[in-house]
Amino acid sequence: MHLELMSRYSQNFLINPKIADYIVKEAEIKPNDIVLEIGPGKGILTGKLLEKCEVYAIEIDKTLCEYLNIIFQDDIKDGRLHLICGDALKVNFPKFNKIVANIPYHISSPLLFKILEYEFERGILMLQYEFAERLVAKPGSKRYGRLSVMMYYNGEARILKRVKRGNFRPVPRVDSAIVKITKKDRFCYDKDKLNEFVRKLFEQRRKKIRNILGEVPYGDRRVEELSPEEICEVVQYADRIRN
């Protein structure tokens, strides 16, 4: 099997076991935890997770799935590893309380929004550095956007560590970041409506809000300057006057 030749599906494999150890340590895994791993690849994280708890792993690549089926056959037989060969954007996630993943970069955004729909305690995710900056960005900064606001309403994200591109094979064009996500629902408004308005506002981030939604609170400001709570006030008001 020519695993090294495969470059589809954002396959930049982590080759530094110390970083894999760090990710697993930050997940603070207890024996009763159920960890969901997205994109196990060649299993560098999977093996370390299996030493600690039960794991569900979703891998889209059939060849990798066959490979994982062989190298982890004992864990699969024991019911400790549940390997799901499929697209993480399409399959329903099983019940889990922690999520660990070196995220396939081409689907970071939809995958993150999907992950945030589930209830869990902690996520330790490897993301492209710039994407991680968008998750934790503050109002008024260049990277502040829809992702930052929706992250705020679903939990807390913190960049734990920068990971240089040389720790992956093939070497990607950008560095990565290990991000810790603690799930916490902060209520603002109906989630779908919040999402819809936040998307609409950030699509026109340089416009004054009143030129997008009419007369609403903070109408003379731009969405990129407003905190998530201020955006929430705008959304509540705009949806009420719409109905």
Ligand SMILES: C[S@@+](CC[C@H](N)C(=O)[O-])C[C@H]1O[C@@H](n2cnc3c(N)ncnc32)[C@H](O)[C@@H]1O
């Ligand atoms: C960045 S690699 C990480 C691999 C491994 N976890 C590691 O750290 O070396 C991303 C992995 O996600 C898989 N993948 C890509 N798109 C996927 C999808 N939609 N659903 C599930 N797995 C996917 C790839 O085949 C690859 O194994």
